[in-house]
Amino acid sequence: MWGEQGRLAAMSPRIEESPRPVYQQLADSLRAKITAGELAPGEQVPTEKALAEEFGASRATIRQGLMVLVNEGLIVASRPRGYFVRRHERCYFRPQAEWEEQPASPEMDRWMTEQTTLGRTPSQRINVEIIQPPDRVADRLALNPGDLVVVRRRVRYLNEEPFNINDTFYPFELVQGSEIVNPADIARGASEVLAELGYEQVRAIDEIEARMPLPDEAARLELGVGMPVAVHRNTGFTRDDKPVRHTVNVLVGSKHVILFERRKPQGATGNE
Amino acid sequence: MWGEQGRLAAMSPRIEESPRPVYQQLADSLRAKITAGELAPGEQVPTEKALAEEFGASRATIRQGLMVLVNEGLIVASRPRGYFVRRHERCYFRPQAEWEEQPASPEMDRWMTEQTTLGRTPSQRINVEIIQPPDRVADRLALNPGDLVVVRRRVRYLNEEPFNINDTFYPFELVQGSEIVNPADIARGASEVLAELGYEQVRAIDEIEARMPLPDEAARLELGVGMPVAVHRNTGFTRDDKPVRHTVNVLVGSKHVILFERRKPQGATGNE
DNA sequence: CACCCCACATTGTCTAGTCAATCAGGACCA
DNA sequence: TGGTCCTGATTGACTAGACAATGTGGGGTG
Numbered sequence: 001m002w003g004e005q006g007r008l009a010a011m012s013p014r015i016e017e018s019p020r021p022v023y024q025q026l027a028d029s030l031r032a033k034i035t036a037g038e039l040a041p042g043e044q045v046p047t048e049k050a051l052a053e054e055f056g057a058s059r060a061t062i063r064q065g066l067m068v069l070v071n072e073g074l075i076v077a078s079r080p081r082g083y084f085v086r087r088h089e090r091c092y093f094r095p096q097a098e099w100e101e102q103p104a105s106p107e108m109d110r111w112m113t114e115q116t117t118l119g120r121t122p123s124q125r126i127n128v129e130i131i132q133p134p135d136r137v138a139d140r141l142a143l144n145p146g147d148l149v150v151v152r153r154r155v156r157y158l159n160e161e162p163f164n165i166n167d168t169f170y171p172f173e174l175v176q177g178s179e180i181v182n183p184a185d186i187a188r189g190a191s192e193v194l195a196e197l198g199y200e201q202v203r204a205i206d207e208i209e210a211r212m213p214l215p216d217e218a219a220r221l222e223l224g225v226g227m228p229v230a231v232h233r234n235t236g237f238t239r240d241d242k243p244v245r246h247t248v249n250v251l252v253g254s255k256h257v258i259l260f261e262r263r264k265p266q267g268a269t270g271n272e
Numbered sequence: 273m274w275g276e277q278g279r280l281a282a283m284s285p286r287i288e289e290s291p292r293p294v295y296q297q298l299a300d301s302l303r304a305k306i307t308a309g310e311l312a313p314g315e316q317v318p319t320e321k322a323l324a325e326e327f328g329a330s331r332a333t334i335r336q337g338l339m340v341l342v343n344e345g346l347i348v349a350s351r352p353r354g355y356f357v358r359r360h361e362r363c364y365f366r367p368q369a370e371w372e373e374q375p376a377s378p379e380m381d382r383w384m385t386e387q388t389t390l391g392r393t394p395s396q397r398i399n400v401e402i403i404q405p406p407d408r409v410a411d412r413l414a415l416n417p418g419d420l421v422v423v424r425r426r427v428r429y430l431n432e433e434p435f436n437i438n439d440t441f442y443p444f445e446l447v448q449g450s451e452i453v454n455p456a457d458i459a460r461g462a463s464e465v466l467a468e469l470g471y472e473q474v475r476a477i478d479e480i481e482a483r484m485p486l487p488d489e490a491a492r493l494e495l496g497v498g499m500p501v502a503v504h505r506n507t508g509f510t511r512d513d514k515p516v517r518h519t520v521n522v523l524v525g526s527k528h529v530i531l532f533e534r535r536k537p538q539g540a541t542g543n544e
Numbered sequence: 545c546a547c548c549c550c551a552c553a554t555t556g557t558c559t560a561g562t563c564a565a566t567c568a569g570g571a572c573c574a
Numbered sequence: 575t576g577g578t579c580c581t582g583a584t585t586g587a588c589t590a591g592a593c594a595a596t597g598t599g600g601g602g603t604g
Contacts, residue, residue: 080585320554352556
């Protein structure tokens with residue numbers, strides 16, 4: 001009971017300020033079991049009722065503790081079956097792959113190819129819009145106020161589970177009338193189409209940030225609480241430094257590792 | 273009251289399944305105000321009591337709604353002053369900077385230099401340990417079981433606020449007896465010392481993932497709930513592909529953007 | 545004027561209950 | 575056998591309270 005908790009606090013030898021609240025103790029206890037592997041991924045966590053008895057606390061307090069773990073992404077609640085330890089399996093996301101010397105796949109784009117070879121079943125949904133760009137996009141594409149963009153929006157699935165969001169923006173006047181405005185998969189890649197139009201990309205800037213998803217992102221990715229996303233923004237430039245493409249990838253944090261490889265430039269001294 | 277909620281649900285024209293729970297409505301309402309700028313960063317959110325009256329709900333329900341926003345990183349509670357809209361300002365983190373052709377700073381390492389030039393006051397805490405490496409590190413450094421590593425652990429601060437954790441691991445047998453084992457700042461950079469020892473790095477692999485912080489990371493970075501981190505792992509290789517250094521950066525998500533720049537390799541065809 | 549202390553408003557922790565929603569599995573029936 | 579319905583266990587949403595902890599600001603004191 002609550003009173004008991006209060007009394008214990010008063011009697012304890014005051015190690016380090018105040019005693020940890022019950023709900024934190026619960027979270028710590030379960031977290032330890034999970035990280036130690038005592039509770040394996042997919043396994044069921046004891047029910048609220050069982051924990052309430054074990055910790056001698058009310059259900060609300062137990063729930064508060066379980067919420068901590070849910071928000072940390074360690075467990076998920078599946079009503080009315082109970083709480084389960086979350087499964088994690090990440091796969092690599094390689095922005096550099098777009099310029100690697102391998103033939104493009106005839107049907108799907110390169111991301112898909114990489115996935116299929118791993119024995120998974122990828123799919124995607126494409127839709128195309130012509131819109132006024134969000135500020136961030138307008139900035140990266142160096143557009144003037146009022147300029148329009150074509151955006152190809154994709155949600156990619158792996159084994160029926162939403163995996164990431166991929167929105168690519170092109171200045172409207174560049175791609176007007178081309179295949180890019182068509183909401184179908186482009187076998188040879190949208191960037192190849194862009195190159196055919198005279199805008200070959202030779203340089204790119206990648207920006208990566210970690211944050212919690214916005215509500216609409218959470219909905220599109222079917223994310224529960226406690227699942228951060230990695231946002232990867234990629235801007236492609238032509239030889240004369242004109243930005244012609246801006247891609248926003250929203251990656252489910254627990255499912256991706258972003259990978260880069262770098263070489264020391266010839267003649268560089270290095271200073272770290 | 274609760275009964276009222278139930279009745280409303282029964283009477284409503286059943287748009288799209290069930291009505292949104294009160295605490296979600298609260299979260300949605302405040303989130304909209306925040307993203308619209310109606311509630312500016314740093315500004316105070318109405319108190320629990322005020323919101324309870326406004327929404328005709330109990331304090332527990334209001335708290336549940338506020339917790340959603342706390343976990344999304346949109347607001348922070350500062351007892352007993354109230355809830356405030358969180359401030360966000362990011363700065364760039366550029367792994368590639370280590371190999372750029374600029375002179376190393378004489379006193380601080382390059383990260384610090386970049387910060388000071390922006391008119392902030394950086395500081396760091398270094399400590400050095402010799403330990404058995406965690407599995408992930410042992411794997412990346414291709415160590416044998418039982419091999420030891422030297423780890424230089426740093427917490428970096430900006431304006432007294434913890435900013436990121438930077439742990440760099442070196443195979444013990446490579447750096448034994450060198451400056452690297454010394455828990456002081458190395459003016460010319462630890463990698464330069466490594467180069468002097470005959471292990472110049474010419475290639476690096478970067479891995480980036482987004483997740484919620486572990487409890488000890490949260491403690492070291494003084495993170496509240498709802499703040500994801502970006503984990504940046506960097507492995508450095510010598511000319512003969514021997515891994516000689518592994519760095520783990522834990523970056524507070526809301527404070528960093530990781531930046532890369534790439535060029536299309538000469539002769540590459542491009543296939544996306 | 546400066547300083548200290550206390551009251552107050554606010555969030556943090558917790559209890560003990562109610563009713564709703566949902567899924568699994570068993571009982572029942574054709 | 576196979577489908578249908580119902581029951582029970584479990585989480586989701588919510589109420590109405592209680593006492594604890596803690597900055598802030600105002601009032602009193604030296």
